[in-house]
Amino acid sequence: MTSILRIAAVFFWLALVSWWTAEGRNTGWTKTSVSTMETDPVTGIEFPVWKKEFVPGVDLLAAGTGCATLLIAISFMPFLSRNIKNPTSMKNTIILLAAASALATSATAQEIAFDLKDPKGVNNIVFKLDAPLESINGTANGISGTIEVDPANPEEIEGKIVVETKSLTVPNSLMQEHMLGADWLDAAKHPEITFEVKEVLNPVKNGNEGTADVKGLFTLKGVSKEITAPAKVTYLPGRLADRTNGKMQGDLLVIRTNFQIKRGDFGIKAGENLDKVSDTIDISLSIAGSAPKS
16 A cells, blocks of 8 residues: 555656646746737737636646655555555545545645736726716726635635725716715715625636625725625736736736615715715726736
């Protein structure tokens, strides 16, 4: 049994190294997509074309090395030198081999933190209040926070989205002054609007995309309410370079969601001015987070 484990560990490690070498000795993280450069025949501009391709990286190589080392370590454990027909010894062997497999699987999972503060200012929130006598539309772009996700399961996320209250903008300057004032949002006293992810429900994964119902704590004007919002998450490995003109290497994560809240639930003029300012606020969020790599 001990010899079999050691031989299996060596062959496993050699096979992994051979595969990694044959695929180009990628010294970065494991890739699920690669790009090739093509030239536009009219303008002569070069542009990247992405295709799905699995390229093992040093993270996978390290995980495999750890698994092989663990198997060799197990082979030196005293119980393996006992009679192989002993049921207890066989049971222990099975349990340890299962543990080694679980360790190898967990080692390949790479949770990545994506920064939501977009230097290009593209991240945005659109809100709409559609009352019988007046429709109010506005935007907000003061977005920050961090979302953590395992790219292998982009529908499983955790983290917090933060919106700077004073970044909320409507076309009418007087209306905006009222909106940010003490009677409505009171931006001076409550400078942030936040959504903290608590649980992911009904996740569905399709390639690098995932959908789910995200339950979290929405805080507005100092009042926190639990809400559930449908979300779509798209993982774009290696695309940060495209967005920064090659200045930064790394991955992107795009999050989109639409949901509604009631301003009355957050103590914002509850029951007042309903003919001109709807109690229902429709919110649409589209943000990209970046995870730079050195």
